[in-house]
Amino acid sequence: MPDPITPAAAPMTPAPAAATKPAAAKQTVDAPVAATVKTFTVASGRTVHGDGDPVGPGGSIDLDPAEGRRLQNLGFLLNDNGDVLVDEKAGPAIIQGAEITES
Numbered sequence: 668m669p670d671p672i673t674p675a676a677a678p679m680t681p682a683p684a685a686a687t688k689p690a691a692a693k694q695t696v697d698a699p700v701a702a703t704v705k706t707f708t709v710a711s712g713r714t715v716h717g718d719g720d721p722v723g724p725g726g727s728i729d730l731d732p733a734e735g736r737r738l739q740n741l742g743f744l745l746n747d748n749g750d751v752l753v754d755e756k757a758g759p760a761i762i763q764g765a766e767i768t769e770s
Contacts, residue, residue, distance in 0.1 A: 704733060
């Protein structure tokens with residue numbers, strides 16, 4: 668008769684193999700992520716103030732592309748063809764009918 672205090676020995680079965688996780692890819696923090704910038708040219712008669720000193724007409728300035736397009740639409744920067752884009756409705760008010768005479 669089996670001993671009531673000691674349980675019967677169960678047959679030894681190997682434990683299931685633990686699932687192995689693939690090694691995590693090592694991320695490097697050495698190289699900073701460069702912000703996307705584009706070089707623009709300031710239009711004639713305009714000055715653009717960036718992070719540094721003011722940039723005058725014909726000067727180059729590095730800006731975020733969205734900010735560059737906004738300033739192009741306002742006439743502060745040249746487009747890729749070297750033209751000034753100005754939305755007539757967004758431009759400054761112009762006095763119509765002024766007449767200049769020499770005396």
